Amino acid sequence: MKAKVKVTLKKGVLDPQGKAIEGALTHLGFGGVEHVRQGKYFEIDVAETDKAKALSEVKAMCEKLIANTVIENYDIELA
Amino acid sequence: MKSAVVVFPGINRERDMMLALEAVTGQKPVAVWHTDTELPKVDLIVVPGGFSYGDYLRCGAIAARSPIMKDIQAKSLKGLKVLGVCNGFQIITEAGLLPGALVRNAHLHFVCREVKLEIENNSTFFTNRMKKGAVVSCPVAHGEGNYICDEETLNALEGEGRVVFRYTQGTNPNGAMNNIAGIVNEAGNVIGMMPHPENMIEPLHGKSDCRPLFESLLAA
Numbered sequence: 001m002k003a004k005v006k007v008t009l010k011k012g013v014l015d016p017q018g019k020a021i022e023g024a025l026t027h028l029g030f031g032g033v034e035h036v037r038q039g040k041y042f043e044i045d046v047a048e049t050d051k052a053k054a055l056s057e058v059k060a061m062c063e064k065l066i067a068n069t070v071i072e073n074y075d076i077e078l079a
Numbered sequence: 080m081k082s083a084v085v086v087f088p089g090i091n092r093e094r095d096m097m098l099a100l101e102a103v104t105g106q107k108p109v110a111v112w113h114t115d116t117e118l119p120k121v122d123l124i125v126v127p128g129g130f131s132y133g134d135y136l137r138c139g140a141i142a143a144r145s146p147i148m149k150d151i152q153a154k155s156l157k158g159l160k161v162l163g164v165c166n167g168f169q170i171i172t173e174a175g176l177l178p179g180a181l182v183r184n185a186h187l188h189f190v191c192r193e194v195k196l197e198i199e200n201n202s203t204f205f206t207n208r209m210k211k212g213a214v215v216s217c218p219v220a221h222g223e224g225n226y227i228c229d230e231e232t233l234n235a236l237e238g239e240g241r242v243v244f245r246y247t248q249g250t251n252p253n254g255a256m257n258n259i260a261g262i263v264n265e266a267g268n269v270i271g272m273m274p275h276p277e278n279m280i281e282p283l284h285g286k287s288d289c290r291p292l293f294e295s296l297l298a299a
Contacts, residue, residue, distance in 0.1 A: 068180055
């Protein structure tokens with residue numbers, strides 16, 4: 001199975017990179033940019049074929065390494 | 080005072096740290112490779128600065144899951160003294176030895192300069208030769224030293240005197256909450272700090288302000 005994992009900064013955590021991108025978009029003339037937050041995206045292929053088992057396995061990966069839950073949220077999509 | 084310095088791929092301050100430890104304590108520290116699974120018998124373990132694994136994923140994240148970290152975690156729970164400097168602070172925080180996280184500097188720039196640190200807690204193993212409130216010069220060199228944590232943790236750190244080092248007003252190089260430069264865990268045996276005291280211990284460094292920090296190790 002393939003897991004698609006999105007990691008985003010928690011609300012309230014300062015995202016200076018997002019801010020810099022926001023500024024650059026504005027410089028390019030995109031006048032309607034109100035806010036940019038930068039995140040990370042992972043594609044993880046797992047051997048497990050049972051959806052529930054795969055989900056709990058990927059969840060454990062997120063908790064242990066992929067995300068730092070002090071500052072980040074994660075979202076898993078299985079395909 | 081026997082010490083060991085952990086070496087990960089991409090770490091680059093381990094020599095400076097070993098030289099500083101040897102210069103002040105008189106004993107040559109042992110270098111420990113990240114794939115080792117057991118620490119030698121020492122009184123202090125130092126996780127030095129650098130760019131372990133090129134800061135892949137998050138600064139310190141990969142190194143924090145190295146084989147040697149299991150033993151560091153286990154022995155720190157039994158009271159082994161642990162000092163993390165710069166990337167070392169990021170690594171031990173990622174490993175859960177200290178609360179909070181270190182994120183990208185608020186202004187996005189890598190900073191490499193001297194800052195002023197106020198010693199807020201002089202009862203730790205790394206500050207007991209300092210006066211409370213003393214201000215020392217110390218270099219910083221990092222891109223991700225912006226310390227953040229939730230409000231509850233911040234209140235605990237402040238309320239329990241666990242902010243050991245604080246950037247003096249106007250010298251905060253990274254936007255860290257409450258100007259936090261270094262903290263200690265609840266038990267008092269794990270310290271993490273962003274600045275590099277190992278680079279300010281002798282006249283050739285420009286100043287030797289941070290030598291008493293290393294001298295503190297002898298009393299601890």
